[in-house]
Each structure stands twice: as structure tokens, then as C-alpha cells.
Amino acid sequence: MKRWAAFLFIIFTLCLSMPSYGADIESRLKALEDTIQQQGETIKEQHKIINELREELNNKKPQETAGTVKEEAEKPKAQAASGLFGASALSNPNISLVLDTFVYSSNLTEEELENRSIPGFTTEGLENRKGFSLEAAELFLFAPVDPYFNLYATIPVTEEGVELEEAFFVTTSLPHGLQAKGGKFKSSFGRINSQHPHAWDFADIPLPYRAFMGGEGVIEKGAQVTFFPALPFYTLLGAEVLQGENEILFGEDAKSGPHAYTFFAKASFDLTDDSTILFGPSVMTGKTKTGSIEEDTEFEGDSRLYGFELTYKWKPSRGRNFTVQSEYLYRTQEGDLSAFDENGDALLDEDGEAVVDTLKRAQDGAYIQAVYGWDRWRLGARYDVLDLFKDEYQLSGEEQDFDGKPWRGTGMLEFHPTEFSRIKLQYNHDKSARNEETNHEWWLQFIMGIGAHAAHPF
């Protein structure tokens, strides 16, 4: 009963936060009117301040003595306001470049790495090649567009070429704690997903993310609305409409038009002056068409991914800090799995009918990671696991058994000379391919950033 009430409350507030399409236009006009009126008032206020300043200046002039003249001369000419990102870069926009390069080693061969799937979850292998690798030189551009929008773009330059990973605007002037985002962006589902890989504590994405969303998470074209009520504690509610092109969870041909939707809630409070807790549920739902479940098959159906995140952070000023972060993911999927032969033609049975099975999957996974930092060092550990509580995989009503739980253990040591450079050594004990050979992975990663100072998220 309690859980129901909490759930209803979340749904209810989510509904409130989303624009209701019926009575929408009128309310939008009203909002626009309010905004315009507000701006008028702002200008009025500014005029008043200018007049006051003028008055003050006039009042001062007659009483000036030799002493104060000198002081007046020192007074700065009113500096330009420094803006959201600081004014050191007078040029517009702010630009920064982050280099992410690493050396990778594994006991497996290149071919084994390429084919290292997670049986029962995905056929996608690992992209890492042994030796020197260049993840990307990522270009970040950001600046206010005008008083109503900020613009962000993430443009990774890789050896294959230039990509447009993210490009989106964020509103800054909506009333009632609302904010909208549009363009191509990282979904705010869960915790790791919206963070940039170079900001992750570990060199690679957690196993449940790789299994359910792929190695880069969900980055989609779409729109997002968040509602941030002024409650006594931090609560953020959000919804997204996404095109649904993620190759593992959705697929661009699953349906024409947007076919993926996200809802999330995040809550936080401070336990002490130095420690904070952040948690919340997320859900992502949509149409799926993907060939990544089994070799020579295509799946068409519906998917839904549930997530719960929990982060505890302790950071008493400079020196030491400690973070524990965990996410639980649960994915359900239902639809048809069609088989193909090696030529890519539909596989036929004796009667000449295409072989189509119904597929029903309900699987879960979780990761927990802890990082301890002191001076310019960080030491971390992570444990990922799939099939944690639920491992249902039914093909035409028949349960398929996969032996061995996929899991992975990770250790990490990082040295950061300044906040702009990080050198990371990481070891993965990777049993994600079930009964296949263990992958002993080593990374030596270098992350360096130049240019405008981007703010760190919590």
C-alpha cells in the first residue's frame, strides 16, 4: 500500500510537470504574457537603479575632497557582468577540448574481444583494441544564446572523423521551476547515463548499462522537460520524448517518429555539512527493433527499462572524499524474434513459413562502486552483475537456460596532478561472457582538458 501511494504520488507529480496538450495554448499564452510583463518590470527596475546611481553620483560630487578624488579615480569602470561561465573567454562561445587516450591490454585475442558478447543479453562485442588507443579528442562548445537559452555541443573528433554526440539548448527563463531541453542529448535516465565518459570514475561503462543500452548509454534526439518544485528538500521530476534510435534498447526502424519515453525523479538531502545522499527511480519505455539479441535474428516488440539510483558522497573540503554509487536496472521485453540464414534471408520451416518465435525477457542487473580520494589520488572498486534477481528468457514459451551469472570486478587507481589532468590505472576481472574464458583487462588512461572551465556536476 505504501509503495503504491509513493508510486501514485510520483506519477501524479510527473503528470503535473508535463504540458497537458488540451488546455495548453491558453496557458502558454498566459506564460508568455507573464514573461513579457516580468521583463518590463525588470527593465523598469534597471532604470530605477540607473537613476539612483546617477543621483548618488550627483550627491557625492559637491563634497569631494582631495582624498576622495584619488579614490574615485581608482574606482573601476563598471565591468561587464561575468555571465554564467565567467568572462575570461571574452570570445563567445566557450570552448574546451578533452583528450581521452589509453593503453589497453587483455589476455584474449583481438578476435575474442570483438566477439565477446553477453549471452542472453546482447551479441555486441568489445570495441577495445590492444595497445595504444585514442578514444577521442572531445570538443565542447557552450554559451548563452540570448537571455532565454543556453546552448551546448559535444563534438568528439575520433580517428574515424567528426561526430555530433550532443547538441542541445536549455531554457533559462521558464517560470514555476520548469526547464526544457531540446536537440540531441544524453538521457537523464539513471545516473551514469547523463555523465560524459571522461567524467566517469572508471574507464568503461557498468555492465548493466552495456547489456541494456550499449557501451555509450542512451544519447537521443528529442525533448526533455524538468520540473523543480520549491519543496523543503531537493526533488527533480522529468520526462523525455526521444526518437528511439539506441541500437540495443530501441532501434531507429522500430517505428517512424518518436517511440521512446523517459520519466525520472531525483531526490536529495544533506545528511551533514559534508555528506549528501541522492536517489531516485527512472523508467524508459518504447518500441524495439534490433538484431543485437542473438546472431542472425531480428527482434520486434516492446521494451521497458526500470532503474533506481543511489549515491552517497562525503566531501569535507579539500583533502579527502568518499563516494558510493549504485544503480539497479530491470528490463522487460516482449515481441517476435525472426530468424535469418547466412545470406540475410528469412529462415523458412518445412511448410515454407518464416521461422518466428515469441520472445519474452525479464532480466536485471546492478553495479556498486566506491571511490576514496585523498590529496591528488583516488582509489576505487566496482562490482557489476547481471541476472541478479531475475533471469527470465522465454522463447515461444520455453525458458532458455544460460549457465553462469555474468559479473565483473574492477579496481582503479588514479592520480590527478590538477583538476585538468587525470592518469588512471584500471583492472577488470571480467566474467561477463558467462562460462567463456575470463577477460583480464588492464587500462592506463590519460584524460586532459584545456580551454574554458566547465562546471562539475554533483
Added chain:
Amino acid sequence: MNKYLLAVLMILLAATPSLAKVKVVTTLPWIGSIAKEIGRDNIEITTLIKPMQDPHFAEARPSMILAARKADILMYNGLELEIGYLPRIIESSNNPGIQPGRTGNLDCSQFITPMEKPSSFDRSMGDVHPLGNPHYHFSPKNILRVAEGMANALSGIDSGNADFYRSNLQLFKDRLAEKQRQWSSMPLKGKKYISYHKLFEYLAQENGFQILGYIEPKPGIPPSAGHIEEMIALIKKAKPNAIIATYVAGKKEAASLSLKTGARSVVLPHDVGATETAKDWFSLMDEVLKGLE
């Protein structure tokens, strides 16, 4: 079920804004202290950075974003001291009133004359402050202008009480003038110090003392063994009056240098609230100047 509805209702009621007081959010404790002098009981102050936190190493926390969400005005130090977290807080606050360019966004550094503004820099110099030294809160001259700026900003937001803010500003100016006489009579002229961080440059300029060197070789970078050796040599040769550290940075290093050289080391509050006695900006100044004496 009813209990839950009631709880939700209570929360919503508690969240309705009370129109009585101007909600001021400041990043650093000293900004809150000056705002208090001007706004007194008419304003309600929330300070984002706690007195024992080093402002250079602060991070955005959801509770800070929540405070910014409810703010009528956000007052901050500027000169990029808050660059690591404040832009995030402002954008995530979903509060149009405190966005840059609005009346509720007050960069206190716009009223001051920055020192040490580098004509050119790159980060091989450490995490330098490219707009100049941001620690102007130890400068009475600049603080006076900040107080004026705050009085104007508060009057702009809460015009009904403009006279109240202006008369409080006058009281502040009078008190400052009196204190200034006391502070400038302290015998600091010509004295020499070693400091951990570039924190006291404004004070040195206004009170005529000198800071010979820094234990931090470059801002934000801890000293190497070699640099410590250089410092020991410098201290032995120049015989500074004291080695200065704060409660959040350099305490250990200053103590060890003091032990090795025999020079006096002194630990000072870097901001209001860092010691029990530094209750407000005036007592912070008192304590720092007394410590240097």
C-alpha cells in the same frame, strides 16, 4: 492513504513562498555577513559554502541548487572563484530571476578593482585566476563598494524598503570608517610574511606589508620537497615576521616550516565562521590583523 495526502499537502503548504523576507543566497560566508549588515531582519540568508570548506574546492550539491531555486537574489564572489560549481547551480535552479543579466544575479566583483590580473596566462602556471586575485574580501576599500552595490541591488528587488537598506549602508560605512582608523594604526607597515596561498594580497597592499613567497609553488598545486627546501632557505635569509596558513589550507606545511626554521607560524581564519571568534566580517578582519601583528 489519507495520511499520505495530508503529508503531501503539508509539504506543498510549507513550500508556498512567504513574501515577507527577501531570500538572499550567497556563495561565501563573508558575502552573507555583509548582506546581513545591509538587509538585517528584512532578508533571509542561505550560505552555500560552509565556513570550514575551501572555496577553491567546492562542488555543486543538490541542496545548493534547491537554495538557488528559492532565491530572490544570488550574491557571489566572482572573478571565477566559483567557476567550478556556480554555473551549474544557476542553470539547474530553474529560477529565471537569478540568471546572468537579471537583477537577482549579483556578481560582487563588479564593484571592485581586481589585483594581479595577469596580462597573459596559461594553466602551466597552475589553476590561476585569470580575472585577477579573487580574495578581495580582506580589502576594506573594496568591501565598502560591495556593500554599496548590495544596498542598490536589494533596493532594486525590494524597492519598498530602499530607505531601510540605504540607512543600514550608512551605518555600515560609519562603523567601517571607525574600524579603519583602528586597523590602519596597527603596526604592520614594512613587515614581511610567507603565505601558503595568495590570500592576503589586498590586505598587504592596503596595510603596507609584504608577502615574500608562497608555500604553494603555484596556486592549487601542493609544494614539492624541492620547493620546501627553497622556502627554508628564503625564510632563513629574509627572516619573515610570520608564516601564514589558514584552517583549511597549509596548516601542516606552515607548522613544519616553522619547526625547521624557527620562524613563527600563524593560522588565520580565511572567511567568516572559520573560527568561533570570527563571527562576522568585522571580527574576521580584527582577528586576521591581530594575528599578523
